[in-house]
Amino acid sequence: MKIVVCVKQVPDTTEVKINPETNTLIREGVASILNPFDMYAVEEAIRIKEKVGGTVIVLSMGPPQVAEQLKETIAMGADEAILVSDRAFAGSDTLATSYALSKAIEKIADVNLVICGKQAIDGDTAQVGPEIAEKIGIPHLTYVKKIEAISETEITLERMNEDGYERVQMPLPGLITVVKEINEPRLPSLKGMMRSKKAEIPIWSAADIDADPAKCGLNGSPTWVKRIFIPEIKCQGEIFSGEPEEQVKFLVNALVGRKIVV
Amino acid sequence: MGIKIYLEKCYGCKVCVPSCPFGLIEIVDKKAVIKDGCNLCGACVSTCKFKAIEIIRDVKVTIDKSLYKGVWIFAEQRNGQLANVAKELLGEGRKLADELGEPLVAVLLGHNIESEAKQLVAYGADQVFVADAPQLEHFLEDSYTQVLVDLVQKERPNIILMGATAIGRSLAPKVAARLETGLTADCTGLDVDVAEKNLLQTRPAFGGNLMATILCPNHRPQMATVRPKVFKPLEPDLGRKATITKVDLSKTQWEIRAKILEIVNEVGHSVNLEEANIIVSGGRGLCDPKNFELVRELADTLGAAVGASRAAVDSGWIPYAHQVGQTGKTVGPKVYIACGIRGAIQHLAGMQSSDIIVAINKDPDAPIFKLATYGIVGDVLEILPMLTKEFKKALG
Amino acid sequence: MDYFLTEEQQMIKDLARRIADEKVAPKAAHYDETGEFPWDIMKILADADLFGVYLPEEYGGMGGGVLEQCIVVEELSRACSGVAVSYAASGLGCSPILVLGSEEQKKKYITQVASGKKLAAFGATEANAGSDLAAMETTAVLDGNEYVLNGTKQWITNGGEADIYTVMAVTDKKKGPRGISCFIVEKGTPGFTFGKKENKMGIRASATRELVFDNCRIPKENLLGGKEGIGFIATMRTFDRTRPGIGAQAVGIAQGALDAAVKYSRERVQFGQSISSFQGLQFMLADMATQLEAARALVYATARMIDGGAKNFSKESAMCKLFASDTAMKVTVDAVQVLGGYGYMKEYPVEKMMRDAKITQIYEGTNQIQRHVIALELIKESASKKD
Structure with a gap:
């Protein structure tokens, strides 16, 4: 079983704050982390490997410094990590990103299963996984919360939707995106950390993966960012004052009196 | 290709410096310099009053955009029932179509779904494509992509909108990748540039801390998934007339790889949170998981659903199914209590389209009060039982 | 202070700290409240390979020594010393095997402890034999190929939870301390049961129980080192090696309390300013930090001395346990004081740290015994000088 896990380095958006005076992003002290949703994907891949055997290869696209961070996944138990990095990829939207990653997966070759986190916390698009699958020509399923059974040629799983979940069977090779219900990612082990220290992370350029420059980076990205701005929070409210009892009465009157709550 | 600073236009005013989400702009000798690592996101370009920053693209427009017409909405159905988001898309799609002077078209895939097609007309569609086949009864990526892509290639719509639901967010990227076109996820604002017939797609990024407006200027169709509960449906008009076109599937060679073994509906909390008229949500201010009982009591009194902040969910006080926010559910009830x-931006992103927001918090500076229609400053543990009692009295 | 840890030691420290912050701290109050044994955390420590840091590589360990163990114990103690002592007691339990066990015994038992698959425990104390080990009443009598154990051990850390026990028992009453032998007893051996779990003041996450031996028959091979009469020396040499660990535990508790106190003092506003701006409070914090660093320096120096191959380190071991535990008691009491009324409440972690600190002055030899050991060594040294 050969499993590829796609991960992304992201700013820790839970740490990002807006300076209310200048209305700008405060970035100081905001660390770059591996996308938390991707850690569930790494964990699930390692669990599959522990169960049925195989290799776990972590794949990422980003600037060269991501290579060091990918070692975390080796410390957890991934066998190798590969970084796709090239100036040609700058400005990639989800389509161009999925193109580059799909080319890398084709170079890795003979992959049975690709696992992605459900989305990255910086962009929240959830698009790259399904787009990779389409580019390689393999089926995909999203929002997977449980793998019931897996072999080299078939996977049976549960995928979430708004009403509950579906049990679905899919032939492999295929791609899945996983949600956090699926597992609890492990911490690295000491032996893993020592192994990761010594690990070499290959960096693949656009040429290495035989990528068509027209499909990479800005040129390969149909979507453009026109504007980025800080969202405004509307302020319209009425803050009650007085004793708690009074405030509660005001509120109940406002809602029941106006027939909003009946 | 890349980012360029026109030094003759740059006055070193520093306005662009904080606009970079990655902190990569520096002022050196009174001129802006982009440091290594720029991923060409373009955030800085619009901040420069002197137009000194430009993202240069090597653009080859290969398509004739004038051939693409119509605003399409994917009319999602589950178990034969039209999803609310389909109606919301028609509501917003109507505006966009009217501005562009193009028809609003709904595409419905399923099995035995004529009655739902009529609803689409009532909610504003000018035309409805109905693809009816047993293979389409339940959503599967392969069958839906196949039918949709065929239809798009034949009819050439300008815009395709889908709900940012479990189905929409799995189907849209597959369709977009097959069509080699752009797709913007989870939009909360839509507009059009009439001259270029471009869709202006606004969506949250960075956990809701930033908003980005995205264009897809040189590819067609322009595709977006749209967050449910953000837009409002039109009042249904049962007298509206429109053409309902059956899609001919007689020659379709189905290639469906995945197979549904079982559909499990977990009725209860997870469903009624998004459909609820009233939601009572608890956060870390409750101090202890057992105090969620107070939230439940108020919810029971009001016939409301129970929600929670990420902080409460992360502390293990209540299951993830209750989480409201950027990484949880987006809700738009009549009343959100x-x-x-406190109102972290990521929570606000999930509930700010609620009609009435009531905030109870002991910190008067909590951001939630900025959004609140009504606010009570006080100890939530003290206020909640009082509120339950008062509502019981008032509602009989 | 920079102790110039090796790359490997730094890695151990980082990992232990991460586990302490992410996994232990959120559950510290829960385990303190319920007294439940933290098996989930033991599993995390095992998966992280931390049980093997101080054990030799040939037995599945990482080849480190006392310092490596101290680093882990200190980091865990910052978050919850009940968890830390459960971890450390496994090391204590297998230490006699490490210092005096036979090759087969090491191969069989140390590998299991190193992997964290099984916990170990050490049983010497009895109701009437605490500091005075020679007063021990538990007996072991050879009967054919088996020893028959009778008696009760008291207050055994990891009792009931551990699978491997090193137990002291008298094989020859006439010889006094030299008549004490050490046995390896596995959980589940017929005649070996546990008393009720003790309800303790602090380190409540850890399990403390009686070990009850009622005609418990164990194979002769389980006599430590295959020799009778080495129990006392095994105990002394074990404690010499493990006392720095108690010191590290104390340092960790004190560090956790100091961190909480400094943080609180910056946040708490009275008379219109943060209380950290008041000199009375600053002096308290400064003294706490200085004593704590002195304790850490002594613990690390002793650990390095032992790992460096020193022959005799009873005095230094006793000194670092004594000084660090007295420091922890003082620093935690002061931390509660800094937090004032809040410090006395269970919502804040410092009252727990104060309760946890007390035991470090008591177990593995009370601090009075430590002073006795130190004094004896001083006198011995002086007497042996020929001038």
Whole structure:
């Protein structure tokens, strides 16, 4: 079983704050982390490997410094990590990103299963996984919360939707995106950390993966960012004052009196 | 290709410096310099009053955009029932179509779904494509992509909108990748540039801390998934007339790889949170998981659903299914009562389209009060039982 | 202070700290409240390979020594010393095997402890034999190929939870301390049961129980080192090696309390300013930090001395346990004081740290015994000088 896990380095958006005076992003002290949703994907891949055997290869696209961070996944138990990095990829939207990653997966070759986190916390698009699958020509399923059974040629799983979940069977090779219900990612082990220290992370350029420059980076990205701005929070409210009892009465009157709550 | 600073236009005013989400702009000798690592996101370009920054693309427009017409909405159905988001898309799609002077078209895939097609007309569609086949009864990526892509290639719509639901967010990227076109996820604002017939797609990024407006200027169709509960449906008009076109599937060679073994509906909390008229949500201000009982009591009194902030969910006080926010559910009830929730931006992203927001928090500076229609400053543990009692009295 | 840890030691420290912050701290109050044994955390420590840091590589360990163990114990103690002592007691339990066990015994038992698959425990104390080990009443009598154990051990850390026990028992009453032998007893051996779990003041996450031996028959091979009469020396040499660990535990508790106190003092506003701006409070914090660093320096120096191959380190071991535990008691009491009324409440972690600190002055030899050991060594040294 050969499993590829796609991960992304992201700013820790839970740490990002807006300076209310200048209305700008405060970035100081905001660390770059591996996308938390991707850690569930790494964990699930390692669990599959522990169960049925195989290799776990972590794949990422980003600037060269991501290579060091990918070692975390080796410390957890991934066998190798590969970084796709090239100036040609700058400005990639989800389509161009999925193109580059799909080319890398084709170079890795003979992959049975690709696992992605459900989305990255910086962009929240959830698009790259399904787009990779389409580019390689393999089926995909999203929002997977449980793998019931897996072999080299078939996977049976549960995928979430708004009403509950579906049990679905899919032939492999295929791609899945996983949600956090699926597992609890492990911490690295000491032996893993020592192994990761010594690990070499290959960096693949656009040429290495035989990528068509027209499909990479800005040129390969149909979507453009026109504007980025800080969202405004509307302020319209009425803050009650007085004793708690009074405030509660005001509120109940406002809602029941106006027939909003009946 | 890349980012360029026109030094003759740059006055070193520093306005662009904080606009970079990655902190990569520096002023050196009174000129802006982009440091290594720029991923060409373009955030800085619009901040420069002197137009000194430009993202240069090597653009080859290969398509004739004038051939693409119509605003399409994917009319999602589950178990034969039209999803609310389909109606919301028609509501917003109507505006966009009217501005562009193009028809609003709904595409419905399923099995035995004529009655739902009529609803689409009532909610504003000018035309409805109905693809009816047993293979389409339940959503599967392969069958839906196949039918949709065929239809798009034949009819050439300008815009395709889908709900940012479990189905929409799995189907849209597959369709977009097959069509080699752009796709913007989870939009909360839509507009059009009439001259270029471009869709202006606004969506949250960075956990809701930033908003980005995205264009897809040189590819067609322009595709977006749209967050449910953000837009409002039109009042249904049962007298509206429109053409309902059956899609001919007689020659379709189905290639469906995955197979549904079982559909499990977990009725209860997870469903009624998004459909609920009233939601009572608890946050870390409740101090202890057992105090969620107070939230439940108020919810029971009001016939409301129970929600929670990420902080409460992360602390293990209540299951993830209750989480409201950027990484949880987006809700838009008539009344949203936030109990002991400070209002982190990521929470606000999930509930700000609620009609009435009530905030109860002991910190008067909590961001939730900025959004609140009504606010009570006080100890939520003290306020909640009082509120339950008062509502019981008032509602009989 | 920079102790110039090796790359490997730094890695151990980082990992232990991460586990302490992410996994232990959120559950510290829960385990303190319920007294439940933290098996989930033991599993995390095992998966992280931390049980093997101080054990030799040939037995599945990482080849480190006392310092490596101290680093882990200190980091865990910052978050919850009940968890830390459960971890450390496994090391204590297998230490006699490490210092005096036979090759087969090491191969069989140390590998299991190193992997964290099984916990170990050490049983010497009895109701009437605490500091005075020679007063021990538990007996072991050879009967054919088996020893028959009778008696009760008291207050055994990891009792009931551990699978491997090193137990002291008298094989020859006439010889006094030299008549004490050490046995390896596995959980589940017929005649070996546990008393009720003790309800303790602090380190409540850890399990403390009686070990009850009622005609418990164990194979002769389980006599430590295959020799009778080495129990006392095994105990002394074990404690010499493990006392720095108690010191590290104390340092960790004190560090956790100091961190909480400094943080609180910056946040708490009275008379219109943060209380950290008041000199009375600053002096308290400064003294706490200085004593704590002195204790850490002594613990690390002793650990390095032992790992460096020193022959005799009873005095230094006793000194670092004594000084660090007295420091922890003082620093935690002061931390509660800094937090004032809040410090006395269970919502804040410092009252727990104060309760946890007390035991470090008591177990593995009370601090009075430590002073006795130190004094004896001083006198011995002086007497042996020929001038």
